[in-house]
Amino acid sequence: MDSSKELIKATNLLLETASLLMVSGANTIRVNLTINRFASVLNFKTSCFISHKSIIMTLYEEDTTRTCTRVKNIPPHAINFSIISAISKISWDAVTEDWTLEHIEKELEAIKNQKRYSKITVLIAVSLAGAGFCNIFKGDYINMLVAFISTFIGLLIFQLTHKEKFNVYMRIVLGSFIASLIAGFGVLFQIGSHPQSALATSILYLVPGVALINSFTDLLDNNIINGMVRFTTGLMTVLAIALGLFVTMLIFKLN
């Protein structure tokens, strides 16, 4: 009785870890690797099917009939590299120091409660990144200022709509439309030497870089289903960005 309880507890813990990694934007290779590492610490074997929305996992002991199979739904994705790094770190510590189930549970709980960067830090950092992009695409300092402001307001809208639980692609269309609309005024009034580059870079804060890169690493490792899912997500995001930009271009009649 006691040992089966432990099996269930271990399965739940591993599922929680896998789900946390998927949500934070780890690729499938890394999720599998971490799960296997934790399972070996707890002296179990594991097989699992990982998809975008749910994970199916079987935990078993090598020479007995004791198994536990569970399915877990994955919450909406929110990229968080700190969590990936911290989980990777505790997985190594767990192997070297032979941690118990309770110890891993406690550490995982601490990782879950880690603070993110504050919203205003993110806003300023990403707007600076937008200005940097504008410089890369040959904009001058006035263009960079336009890119900074439009990224700032676009991202602010994107963050605010998050609270209202809008559909994510709707939020991307809106974010892309508003950012490009503000940068579009720069083109209309010919502010700076390359106002077009400010317009082109104002929407880049939405690019699905992590989804696309993960999709290729998954595809190259033969995780075809996950690779296709991530690629489709990335493609949908790009289409949503293009749609927002499209509307701005129609309004300003750019050509």
Place this chain on the structure above:
Amino acid sequence: MMYVHLIEVAIWSGIAALGFGILFNIPKSTIVTVFVLGFLAGLIKFSLIKLEVHIVLATLIAVLFVAVVSMPTAHKIHHPPVVFCIPPVIPMIPGYFAYETVLSVMNFIFIEKDPAKKLLLIDSIFSNGFTMFFILISIAIGISLPMLVLRKSTVKKLDN
């Protein structure tokens, strides 16, 4: 003057990399690494472009550099490579080519009526669109190839 401009663009690449790193919530101890990698990647890419290397090849080399360097670095600063090799390649994303492509497509469909000018727009759609496509492919290959070629799913070694 040329070098000053190169350094300036590279610094902005580093800032762009760092900005995206913060958006992805990278650990505080990797902030410097992300900036330096973004800076070096930008420096390599724009120097190569100055030397008249095609932008696709220049991007591939810069991204390969980031991916290769990130492995020994991962071991040194005790963070998995994904954490600090994805943000530096984000500034390589061909935003301007994407923009030009969308603009040309829109003009082609909604505005232009003159067949001669429509031909020019087709040229613009293809050249910008495929440059964008090839840059994206080279980013994807550059970032994942070193990991897969060296057959290491993890960089960290245990000494026991």
